[in-house]
Amino acid sequence: MNGRVTLKQVSEIAQVSPSTVSRVINQYPNVSDDVRERVLQAVRETGYQPNPAARSLARGKSQVLGLIIPKSAASVCADPFFSYVIQGVAAACMRYDYVLSLVLFHTIEDESRTVSHILSQQLLDGVIITATQRDNQSVYQLLESGIPFVLLGQHDNDQVSYVDSDNQSGAYTAVTYLLGLGYRRIATITGPLNNLAAVQRQQGYLQALRDRDQLPEDALIAVGDFTEISGYTAMQRLLPQQPEAVFVASDTMAQGAIRAVAEAGLRVPKDIALIGYDDLPPAAQTIPPLTTIRQPIKRAGYTAVETLLDILAHGAEPPRRIILPTELVIRHSCDGVRPLNREVMA
Amino acid sequence: MNGRVTLKQVSEIAQVSPSTVSRVINQYPNVSDDVRERVLQAVRETGYQPNPAARSLARGKSQVLGLIIPKSAASVCADPFFSYVIQGVAAACMRYDYVLSLVLFHTIEDESRTVSHILSQQLLDGVIITATQRDNQSVYQLLESGIPFVLLGQHDNDQVSYVDSDNQSGAYTAVTYLLGLGYRRIATITGPLNNLAAVQRQQGYLQALRDRDQLPEDALIAVGDFTEISGYTAMQRLLPQQPEAVFVASDTMAQGAIRAVAEAGLRVPKDIALIGYDDLPPAAQTIPPLTTIRQPIKRAGYTAVETLLDILAHGAEPPRRIILPTELVIRHSCDGVRPLNREVMA
DNA sequence: GCATTTCTTGAAAGCGTTTTCATTATCTTA
DNA sequence: TAAGATAATGAAAACGCTTTCAAGAAATGC
Secondary structure, eight states: OOTTOOHHHHHHHHTSOHHHHHHHHTTOSOSOHHHHHHHHHHHHHHTOOOOHHHHHHHHTOOOEEEEEEOSOHHHHHHOHHHHHHHHHHHHHHHHTTOEEEEEEOSSHHHHHHHHHHHHHTTOOSEEEEEOOBTTOHHHHHHHHHTOOEEEESOOSSTTOEEEEEOHHHHHHHHHHHHHHTTOOSEEEEEOOTTBHHHHHHHHHHHHHHHHTTOOOOGGGEEEOOSSHHHHHHHHHHHGGGOOSEEEESSHHHHHHHHHHHHHTTOOTTTTOEEEEEEOOGGGGGSSSOOEEEEOOHHHHHHHHHHHHHHHHHHOSOSOOEEEEOOEEEOOSTTOOOOOTTOOOOO | OOTTOOHHHHHHHHTSOHHHHHHHHTTOSOSOHHHHHHHHHHHHHHTOOOOHHHHHHHHTOOOEEEEEEOSOHHHHHHOHHHHHHHHHHHHHHHHTTOEEEEEEOSSHHHHHHHHHHHHHTTOOSEEEEEOOBTTOHHHHHHHHHTOOEEEESOOSSTTOEEEEEOHHHHHHHHHHHHHHTTOOSEEEEEOOTTBHHHHHHHHHHHHHHHHTTOOOOGGGEEEOOSSHHHHHHHHHHHGGGOOSEEEESSHHHHHHHHHHHHHTTOOTTTTOEEEEEEOOGGGGGSSSOOEEEEOOHHHHHHHHHHHHHHHHHHOSOSOOEEEEOOEEEOOSTTOOOOOTTOOOOO
8 A cells, every 4th residue: 555554554454552563563472373464464455664763763773874984085986995885885784774874074174073973963873984094083983982883994992893804814815926926026015004904915915025035125115005196106116126026005006007017118917917906897907907816895894784783783892803805816917927936826 | 961962851951842942943933032042052052963763753754865876786886987976965965964875786676676665665755866777667666656856867758857967968079079179080989879878978979970061970880888898899890990089988988999999009099089978087097098078977966966855845846957067178088180171179 | 002913932742663561361380 | 270470462651853733922003
């Protein structure tokens, strides 16, 4: 029938009290089978759907989750990373019947003001925040406010629950793979060092070298900021050092690196091998297609929601720490021949 | 004070009835100045924030807007278009104090089921839907349901309100620009022809040719589907026709086209000029940087929300049709020298 | 200066659920 | 089979706001 059926009307049709209908709807155990069936029948007939507002009011929960992305508009667009996060989170919200409230910031100044504004609305049951900056203020605001939240990305504070992918191990795998192919003088282009993920990838890089008794050289480490152009300039700085291979901490930067290599009249992978990180769609379309480390961004978003719901149900203690595994995706940017020193990969 | 202050508590502090507080909060005119001031003072003191659930219930409005993106997960990610849409919509929702509920579909089968599910929830005050497919079912479902909605993209049905950018004029500008530079034998790579925007861009292309007395040739029209790879193959089909310039209906396809040109041993823009459409960030990073038509996607999202709110406030009649202008962004993919036939651009 | 209109305010009835509490009906168990 | 425990149900009170209605106060018109 029409969409404005109320619980009371259902109760009249089923000849029971509203309380009982509510119990059936919410799957309480203490309802006799025949009554339950009668109610369900009435629900089916009428097409009854509980009114979310009334439910929120009575239960004191909004059934709304916030996704806070504290990044300027420009960078959200440029980076498909956020598309994936949003997708994963949206899918999970859908799946668990939550409404997703998306909060994007345009400027840093907005951020703290808006976060506290958001929180004071008592609108959100919980929050997911993507904050990879090490010193992000919003995280502390959330912590202080006591609202349940999950961070996408890691954090030092031992009260925060987070979901992240294993940056260090991903980087380690990448570099070990390059070493296994026989490459030496492996350089890296890192992300911005105030970004925890960037630091962890760098550490994975260093660890892999050390485990194979390679001495890391400062000259082989160029700092970027995850943008294409920064990959381009970083690579230009690296080229005089004549690295045989480069571990680039993001696919986007790898694109820039490829560009720099090409402009220098060199070839990937013949003259220099490149391995990226992220496995975003453009990675498969570079020339040559990029060998890279896939991180399960979408799944991380999904998992973050599930973790948040778990916290909502069972409390924030103990904090949840979830690290998702990464995966090596082999394409053709490391296919250069390195007959010397060739080893079998672990 | 704490976040659980209720209107009634405020009313006690201000020594007025709850009704009066409500009137002040909602900016009703009929409140004497001194009373209003007393109430506002109490609100400030307590940090009172209205409870959204209670308000929704009483008003019968949820203050939630839905954004429906009927696209498979993969394509949403691949296409930054949607990032922009989401941003614009999210920003506007924020601005007007609405909650954004994001609805993404994974499969087409999901679509109609989920749309009706969504609608039956009586959760959404209104909906924005991005549907560029000409025969999209969801649009009819929305129409039938009577829920207020705005389409991002155009539609034949004369009851639907929409916001879109001016595809035909954008394409017209692009082709006219090429003609003005002296190029002849201008080809086009179109989007999928079940997509209205794609068709309109094609029409703009045709019209521009006709207006300059150029005869369109079927052999110079290659159909793509907005993906990089389709641009690549379309360009391969076009090359034997030796076009001097190509109007490519999306930047993403233009990237593929550049790739095909490069592989054929030719150069953009020296041997063949290319002009794109969209002006997404990657456009500036192609080699050479892409001259393109900028469409204000984010602004369209923002405007769609404003239009929807207008409909919510004043009814869906008459349907709103908003066409936003596009803009020519000149970079370096049309810089080839064409000494013959050079004309002044209109 | 009295009747009429207009303003300002408060009381109270919703809005559609959930949930507590009390009541009755149904089992156990001795 | 009586007493106590347990299960199934309904009445009614929240939840926190908006809004209608009525009443009293102030302003207006003649």
